[in-house]
Every structure is written in C-alpha cells, then in structure tokens.
Amino acid sequence: MISRLLDGNRVFVSDTFRKEKAYFAELAKAQRPTVLWIGCSDSRMAVNVITSTRPGEVFVHRNVGNIVAENDWNLSAVLEFSINHLQIPDIVICGHYGCGGIAALDTEDSDDRYIPIWLINAYKAKERVDEKLKGLHITVSEEQRQRVIVEENVRLQLEHLDEYPFVRRAKKTAALKTHGWVYDMDSGEIRVLQPG
Numbered sequence: 001m002i003s004r005l006l007d008g009n010r011v012f013v014s015d016t017f018r019k020e021k022a023y024f025a026e027l028a029k030a031q032r033p034t035v036l037w038i039g040c041s042d043s044r045m046a047v048n049v050i051t052s053t054r055p056g057e058v059f060v061h062r063n064v065g066n067i068v069a070e071n072d073w074n075l076s077a078v079l080e081f082s083i084n085h086l087q088i089p090d091i092v093i094c095g096h097y098g099c100g101g102i103a104a105l106d107t108e109d110s111d112d113r114y115i116p117i118w119l120i121n122a123y124k125a126k127e128r129v130d131e132k133l134k135g136l137h138i139t140v141s142e143e144q145r146q147r148v149i150v151e152e153n154v155r156l157q158l159e160h161l162d163e164y165p166f167v168r169r170a171k172k173t174a175a176l177k178t179h180g181w182v183y184d185m186d187s188g189e190i191r192v193l194q195p196g
Contacts, residue, residue: 024055033059036082038075038157039094040066040101044185051190059088065101065153066093068160069121076164083170089177091161094190095154096183102126102150121160125153154180154193 017024033056037047041062048058061078068075082088095102104110105119105126129149133140140148158180161167170176180193 027056031056031059031086033057033086033088034090035059036061036078036088036091037094038062038066038068038091038161040064040096040099042096042099045094045096045183050183050188059086064115064118065099065122066095066157067101067118067121067153068093068157069118070160070163079161079164080166083166083176087175089175090179091167091176092179092181093154093157093161094181094183095150095157096185097147097150098185099146099150099153102153103146105149122153122156125149125156128152128156151182151193154182155195 035057036059039045039047039060039062041064045062047060048054051058059078059082061075063072063075070076079091082091101115101119102122102125104112104115105123107116110116126149129145129152133145158178161178162171167176167178171178180195182191182193183189184191
C-alpha cells in the first residue's frame with residue numbers, strides 16, 4: 001500500500017498538478033477555506049470525495065466518532081485557528097451511519113485502553129437515545145438504534161462546540177454558523193440534521 005501511495009502521488013504530479021499548475025501555485029501562497037469539517041477518521045469518509053470539493057476549500061479535523069472534546073488541545077487549536085485566523089464562516093460536524101466508534105459505546109469487555117476514554121465524550125448520546133426509546137416504549141432494530149445514536153452524537157458534539165467561548169462569540173455576532181450532518185454510506189448522501 002505504501003508503494004501505491006507514492007505511485008499515486010507521481011500520477012497526481014504528472015497529471016492533475018501539471019494541468020492545474022496555476023491553481024496549485026495560488027494554493028501554495030495561502031489557504032482560504034470557507035468550511036471547517038469535523039468528521040470521523042473512518043477511511044470511508046473522504047471529505048473531498050463525498051462533497052466534490054477541491055484542495056483548499058475545506059479545513060479538516062478528523063477523529064474517532066467526530067467528537068468535539070474540550071480537553072482535546074488539537075481540536076481546540078484547530079477551532080481557534082479556523083475562527084480567529086482563517087475567519088471560516090461555517091463549521092460542519094459530520095457523522096456517518098455504520099460508525100465503529102459509536103458501535104463501541106456498547107462494548108464493555110475490551111482490552112482497549114484509549115478508545116473507551118475517548119468515547120466518554122459521546123456516551124451521553126447513547127444514554128439519551130436509550131432513555132427516549134425506553135420512555136416511548138418503542139423497540140427498534142439494533143441497526144436503527146445505532147443510526148439514531150449516530151445522529152444524536154452529532155447533536156451532542158454541536159453542544160460541545162458551543163462550550164468554547166470563542167465559538168459562542170462568533171455565533172452571537174453571526175460570523176459563524178454550525179451545522180450537523182450525517183453521511184449515509186449506503187446511498188452516498190449527506191443528511192442535514194434538524195436540532196434535537
């Protein structure tokens with residue numbers, strides 16, 4: 001696979017890069033993305049592919065479960081840079097159906113050390129869905145339950161995003177809007193979530 005990556009880069013240089021040299025020369029001077037994408041690390045969630053965007057258009061942060069955690073200094077720096085320096089007007093948190101991170105919320109017996117600690121930041125989504133289903137006396141398939149938890153996790157992470165003072169400030173002045181989306185790998189479509 002490593003050889004394929006390097007071979008792919010050579011194809012990119014000889015084909016795309018050479019044909020669009022002016023475009024890439026402008027990108028080399030500065031970036032001006034208009035969206036910050038917070039998504040899952042899942043290899044099937046290739047942002048530029050599923051949104052048909054080009055290099056330079058989307059600033060990207062990915063992690064297991066598309067989580068926004070206040071104690072994540074990497075994400076905190078990405079947010080600060082996006083808002084204060086790049087003045088990005090839109091942040092998208094995009095989850096996806098079939099997320100292994102969300103499925104792992106139900107795993108109790110595991111030798112993993114770091115994944116459960118990380119997923120604490122999504123656990124409330126699982127609790128909310130299970131409480132709602134119990135309260136409504138509804139039984140759904142495990143697949144449907146997981147899909148609803150994926151959606152609720154995106155809403156939860158939007159709430160976490162609002163815990164950052166500079167995010168709240170930017171939203172208050174209408175300099176920033178936040179969006180919750182879910183990607184469906186079965187259809188290739190992105191669903192725009194309504195607030196919970």
